[in-house]
Each structure stands twice: as structure tokens, then as C-alpha cells.
Amino acid sequence: MPLFKRKPFPLVDSPDDLEPRDLVFQVRFTKEIFKDYQEYLKRINLYRRRIWTCKVTGKANLTYEEALVTEQRAAEKVQQFPKELMAPVLHIIQFSTLTLRDLLVTLSRKLQERQLVEGLELHVRKKDKSFPCKILKILEDSDPISYEVGWIGKDKKVTGSSVVNFNDLIRRKLPVSREVLKSFIRESTSQSSPWVIHDNLAREHGISTEPPEDSNDDDDNARRKKNKRKEPEDDYSLIKRKKAKKGVQIAEEEPIKYPIDDSLVKPGADEPKFTDRPPPSRDFGVPEEYVGDLLMVWDFCSSFGRLLHLSPFSLEDFESAICHKDTNLNLIMESHSAFFQFLIKDEGDYFTAVQKKKRKSKITLLNWSEYLCDFLEMKEISEFSTHIATIKRGHYGLLDPHYKLAIFRELVVCALDTDAFRDRLDDSIEQQQALAAKKRGVALEEGRKRREEKLLKAESNGKQVLNGNSLENGGKVHHYENGSDDKQNGSNYKPNGSNGKQNGCDDKENGSNSKSNGSNDKQNGDVAEEENKHILVYRRKKASGNRERTSVEEQSSNEEHKESDKRSRDKRNEAKENRNEGQTKEVLQKEIEKLYVCTYSLGKDKDYNRYWFFRHEGRLFIESSDSKHWGYYSAKEELDALVGSLNPKGERERALQKQLRKSYDKISLALQKRSKDIAFNIALEEAVVRRSTRVHAPVRDNPAKAFLRYVNKWKE
Template structure:
């Protein structure tokens, strides 16, 4: 079911006491029934907004109906995983359930490339040459691991068997692509951390899904930011008699915490919104999205920084091979091909040479538009293929770039970069919380120590003034004599009587 703000959106139940002859309003793709027309319109408008996320693939910025179609397509792709790999993959998911999704995906992908599994078809060395075989049984472990393989003929039937060392196995391609594994993991698990295999799959393949004790106790899970500590609110308001003490600045810090310098201009009012764009006003969001993505991931894409006006001018230009436009498209295509996802598989099926150049970039763009299969782009493929990309509508160019960026966001490289930035942000927040805790402890010690000493000293002086000199005796008189003592030049001390 499509997600709204990363949470499941419940459908409305059928109204009670519904008369079969009663006229009602029904949404076609959800089968929800409404008696009130305004409620029907409000719900339909919500479904038409691009705020939905595919629950299986994680693709966002979709309408509800587009998310439903995406889920069906992703479910079909999840079934493309070879049957002999399903059980090993599910066991690895359950074993590494506490990892982040990116780490889990990389762990499963690398294990499939390195470790042998029963039922896996690959090649092995036989009599000095390579021959197709199928692993029937894995024997041993570690460096002594060997496999009993069945040699295959042209009809993929096992002719005879023999024992082969694991080092003699030859993999000419990965057993499954990252994109297939990503969709399978999302489709077969709880879709949130920790990744628990669905009960029906666990029962079918004999996988234990009971969580370990550390997860049950909360020790194995990431502990989020706590707002309460020992029953007290972590952030307390200052008392009226307390003064705010400015702490020394420790870099790096958040941009919002940087204080303006004395010569910086005073920003008392928010500047007016800019509407001076050459692109249509409804395409400004796509323009900003593409520009921000290229700047944020410039190093990953090997793109030099460029201004927003440069991108706007390049998009609005009627020339087909502008350098900036070609470089942006080529960088995105290189990223998608390197990820070995759906676009990579699509190009392999068409037997394309995986090299994007100034001449061939338009053909790669046509292949991408054919892959996503959207009606608004299908009629423009022939125009682009003839070399007339510059004649496309400006809004359509930005929509194409938006589709490319949305596809690029799902790649492993971008996800790893995002996770790295998130980890840095969390580490910075943890360091700030630790500094704040130490400062609170220091202030607490100062409040408990210094005022008490000052108060004792004041009380002593007040008692001295109230007591007459002739009534002091014993220890009090001795203390007073010590306070009034003076020293001479030869170091001798005399007490005043």
C-alpha cells in the first residue's frame, strides 16, 4: 500500500447502512465509497498529489495511482530473484537485520558474489577448460571449502558430478543485481529497521524470526534522541536570577548557529520572493531540484559547480548540444550505469555500448525515456533521436531531468553519501549534547560550592560584629587574634592583646 510521509495510509471503510439503490461516489482505484461529494473531492485531490511513496521500491514523488502501479512492477521484479538464492538471501537478511538498509544491501550483494550456494549455476575448471555446472552441495568452510557440482550439458541437465574446490569456481556475472536485491529485501521484510523477514516466507524456508535478546532489550537498536533523562526534561529553562553564559564556539558547527559579524548587514525583513524566471512558473521547482542535486553531489557526479542562471539559460536555449546540458545528462547516465540497476539491465538487453559521449548522449536519453514508459515523453523520443533536443518545450526538458534525478537518488552511491552525511550530523549533534551536559555539570558545581562559602563568610563577619569584644573567649578570641596578627621585618609574629 502506498505510503504518505513514510507511514501507511488507511483506507476508509464502507459506510454503514448503505442502501443498494443509494447514489454514492466511488474512487476507481481504491474502491472507497462516499456519500458526500465534497469529501469525495478532497480525498481524490489528495490521491492526485505527488506526495506518495512506493512501499516496495521506496520511489517517492508519485501520485497514489502511480505508487500502486510502481508497487505492482516492483513485486514482479522481486520475483526475478533466482529461486536457489531466495533462502540464502533471507537468512542473510535475518542475520544482519540490525544494519542500515544500504549496509544490508551491500552485505548481501558481496556475499552472493563471494560465497557458493546450493543450486547456483556458474562455471568451473574441468580438465584445463571452463564448463557450466550447478552446485549440488557445499562441503567444509573457510579456506577448505569445496563443492559437489553437477556438470551441465546444452539442455542444462546434469550429466555427471565431481568435487571442486571453491577457488576453482568461476562467476562470469553477479547472481543478482543490486536493484533486484533492493526490491526483494523491501518486499520480503518489515520495510523498516530492524529488517524482519515476513512470517509466511520464514515459515516456508525454515527461518527463525524470533529477535535476539539484545534487540528485545533495546540494546541492539539505535537509540534516538531522548528528551527525558532520569525523569527530568533534558533542556531546562533558565531561572530569573540566572544569567545566560556564552559558551566558546567550537567548529565545525551548524550554519544556523553561526552568529553574524559586526559589519554584516542587518536582515530585519524577509526579502521579496523572486519571480523573474525564464522557465514557466510551474517548472521552477524542477529547476531548483535539478540544480540543488547537481551542486550537492557534484563530486560524485564529477560536475563542476555552476550557477542557477547558467542552468536556466542552458535549458531555455534552442541548441541541442550545449556543453552544460550534455555534461549533466552524461553524468547522470554514468551514475545509473555504474549502479547496475534497472537502466543498466535495459541497456544490456538492447546490446548497447556502455559509453556516453557528446554524440551518443541523446540516444541514451531516448533509451531512458523508453524504459520509464510515460506517455508525455513517448511522443518526443523520435524528436530527440533526430538530434532536435533543443526544440523540446522548456518545461518538458526539466521534467526529463527531474525523472533522471529521481532515478539517480535511488542508486547505492547516492544513498551511501546521504547516510554518511546523516552520520556526520548525528555525531555533531551528539558532541553538542555532550558539551551541553558538561557545561550544566560545571554550572551546578559552581552554584553548589561558591555561594555556600560566601554565605558562611558573611555569617561569620556578622556574628563578629554582634559579639562584644569583652564577651569573646576561647576559640573565637584565638581566631580573632590570628586575623589581627602582623609581621615584623625579621619574620617574627606578634599577637595584639
């Protein structure tokens, strides 16, 4: 039994008040029975933790089940322990105070050097050669100890005997490995300090169960306990120990790691509100237990119509044709004829059977039943033998639908065994692999383009930052130079103005002297001309500075417009490329779906009901766990309710929900298309019923009778 904290862990006893019809929970590997689910779940979580130790091997950090398996394997190895070594080994183990490692070393040394027992096979060195032998008797009276050995021949029999010394014996290896010896020690003892073997083993091998008088076990135990390092406790253990002293029990509740098995999921208070799962429709024309055959045959004909040269037809038309009582239905005849022609081309058993009957090469409405009878006679199935006469009389339509589907099922099985079908499968698989590789290449190319665009964008942003800094610095410098010119011109202008004022004052002071006034006027005129020149120079420089600033601003704005135009063009091109790449992906995915050779179920719910969706049918089918009951959903609202009713905490429903969400768009479009077609067909039927007798327009065909008007457009 695995150890918990180095001690045996007791199992829970079965409840006494169990009734035959009580619902219980049983642990598979311990056979413990619980009536309360929470207790069962708590115990299961405890067993799943890696806190268990194998009692035999001493391996730690195992789950309970892993520890059980390890113990079983170790016990099997212990059973192989040589019986002739048990008594001497148990004598050494009994009441030994050595540690396990030291005890192993002691046993190995004694077994290899001294503890040679009678009946042990080994080799003897004689004249530089080794010969196999078997110890017959130990001569302990001699000094040193000698051994009487018997020589073992090729037939494994003892042919003669001799007396040899210990040094002449060759021990190539221990009779048992150290691991087996360790397992034997653990398995045969009940305690380890000191080692005490089980009472039954002691009685069997005549070993004393009374401890020796000079044993200091108590002192050794006290010394070990004193020197044993106390492991630090965490906060939770400390709180638990303190509360345990006060009599308060702490319930250990381990959090459940989801997803788990759906049958173990229980409703919780924190769960979201799930929608009610809608009941599926079950209005099939054939019995429910044969709906699987109906879907299989129809899906095969739809998927491999090109190979069979059979144009597609709807599931409803095929179901109506199967249930119809008329023998010479074109859809039934063309379907059988396509299979017969395919089997004849394969030149197998059916081809041989037809050649013996010397049938006509062309299959028509008049002779197709003969080919069908040849096929049924070739198969020699007792289920069909009773109906061959009915078919020969031309009453195929009177057969029950499940017999018709059984015949189609056998035709599909025979078609699957043909070489042409296998070649088609190989081609489809190769094409799928090529398209998948192309799709991966498109995805890799998209990733490469995105990385390049990111790098280009980062580089362009860096250039814009650098250009912006240079433009900003250049504008400031240019503005500073113009400003300095302005200041300089202003400074030149002001002194001249001051000179003018000064000259005006001189005119007032010297107004009496006309000569001096004339000279002053001339001087004032020269000063005015110089002032005008300075003003013109100042205005020209200011205008040139403004023009330069304007040109720089216009240049920067033009560059910004160009960059914005370039970015907009890049965005448009990128959007166009993304649309093209997205369309390429969609086209590749559609091509891959067209090459599917098998339809797989979407998944299972908690009750093991399987869900199926077929590419050419706008319904979601539900198959029971025993395949005897079928149903379907045909509305988008039912699909939404189904997705909302699945609990992601369960493994099966989580996977089913993932697949339904992945294919949600495709399934919902198919359901909506079928709903629109049904509404349109109902409107057509009403139009046919309401048609007036005075109207001479041609009568519209009833959509419900479409299977009667089937024409094989792919016929050879």
C-alpha cells in the first residue's frame, strides 16, 4: 500500500446502509465507495497529487495509482529473489540498526565474499580457464573454508565433483541486483528502526523474533529524533496545526482543474446560465436505426459522383426514392447502374459473374434488376437470398427501405475495394497535401510582407523625425539671421534720424546766417538720401527673408502632402493585397474541402451523442451513442441554442463547442439556405394548388416530386 508522509494510509470503509439501486461513486484502483460526490471528488484529487511514496522501492513524488503500479512491479521482482539466499539475508537484516544504504553495502559484500550457499551456480578458475560449477557442500572445518563443487556440463547436469578454495571461485556478478535487494528488504520488513522482518518469514526460516539483549535501539531512536532537522512549516500548515490543537477541523478542498470528464461535471454557483438544448427533429422516412446507412450511401454518392459518373441529388430526394414503392424510378436505376458499371470496369468478381450470364453491355430501366440479381447471387448473403425472387418478378419497389439500404451498403463496400477507387483516394490525398502546402506558403508570404512593412514603416518614421529636426533647425537659423539684419538695419537707421534731428536744431539756431543755412540744407538733403537708401535696403532684405521662409514652408508642406499621398496609396494597395490574399486563402480552403474523401463527426456531447454535418446538406445531424436513434437541427436558432447549452468544463462538450464555433459560419449559412429553399418550395406548392382552370399557362412542377424527374447528367 502506498505511503502518505511515510506512513500507511487507511482506506475508507464501504457504507453499511447501501441499497441495490443507490447511486454511488467508486474509485477505480482502490475500490472505495462514496455516496457523496464531493467526498469522492476530494479523495480523487488527493490520490492525483504527487505526494505518495512507494512502500517497496521508496520512490517519492508519485500519484497513488503510480505508487500502486510501482509496488506491483517491485513485488514481481521480489518474487524472483533466489530462495537459497533468503535465509542468510534475513538473518543479517533481522534487528540491524544500519541505514538502508549501509545495509545494502553490507549484504552485497557478504554475498559476494563469504556468503556462498549450497546450490549456488558459479565458475571456478582452473589452469587459466573458467569452468561452470555448482556448490554441493561447504567444508567449514577446513582452514581456510573449502567448497565441494560439481562440474556442470553442456546439458546443465552435474558430471563430477572436486574440492576448491575460496580464491578459485569466480563471482562475475551478484546473484541479485541492488534494486531487487532493496525491494526485498522493504517488502520483508515491518519496521526500519531497527529492521524487523515479518513474523511469518521469521517462523518459516527459523529466525528469532526476540531482540538481542545488547541492543541499544531506544538510544539510537532518541539520537535520531534529536538530530533530525525539523522542516519549516508554511503558513497554512501552521494555522492548521494550531486549529487542530483547539479542536477545529479544516476541510482540505483542492481546486478542480478543468476540463474533466463530462460525467464528473456538477453544476456550480459561479457557472453562467446555459441555454436549454432544443429537442431534435426526427421526421425521417426510413426507420431511425437505418438513417446512418442512408447518410453513408448518400454521402458516398455525393463525394465520388464524378468517379461513378453519377450526378448529385439531394438527401431528401434519395430518401423519397428509397421509400417509394415504384420499381422503375430513374434515380434508383441510375444509382445502381453507376455502381454496376464501376464494378464491371474493375474486372473483378462481379465482372466475371456478368460475363457468365452474357448480359448486355448497356444497363437500362428494363434490365437493371437482372444486374442487381447477379450482384446479390454473387454476394451469397442469406439476408438477400429471400428477396432475389421478388426482384426478378419486377417488384423491387415492394422491398422494405432497410433492405434497399443494405443492398446499397454492400455496393459501397465493393466499390471501396476496387483499384480505381484506391487510385482516386491517392490522387485526392496528394492534391490535398499540395493545396495545404500552397496555403502554408501563402501564410508564410503574408508574414514576410507584414515584417517588411513594419521595417519600412519604422525606417520612414525615423527619416521623418530626422527631416523634421533639420527643417526646424534650419528655419531657426535663417530667422535669426534675418532678425540680426533687421536689428542691424534698424540701428543704422536710428543714428541717421538722430542726425536729422540734430541738423534741424542747427537750422533753428543758425537761422540768421543764410549761408550757413544753405550749407546745412545741402547737408540735410544728403542725409535724407542716405536714409532712403537704408530704408530700401532694409525692406528688400526683409522681403527676401519672408520669401525664403515662405519657400521653406511651402517645400515642407509639399513634402508632407507627398508623404500623405504615398501613405494613402500604400494603404489602398495593402488593403487590395489583403483582399486578394484573403480570397486566395478562401479559394484554397474550398478546394481542400472539395477533396475530402471522408466526413468526420464534429464531436460528442456529455451523453456520447455524435454530431454530423455534411457539405451538401443543410442540416446538423445527431446520432445516439448506440447508433439506433437519429435526429437533426434545421434552424440557425437551434444551432445557437445548442452551442449555448454546451458546458466547456467537460472534455467532450468543450471539444464539440470548439468545432461548432470553428464551423459556425458555414453551418449557419447552410441552415439558412435550406430554410429559404423550403419556404420557396412551399410557396410553389401553394401556387400549384391555387392555379385557376381558366389559366392556360403550363403547370409548375411540384418540388416534393423532384425525385421522380431525376436525370443523370454525368452518365457516360
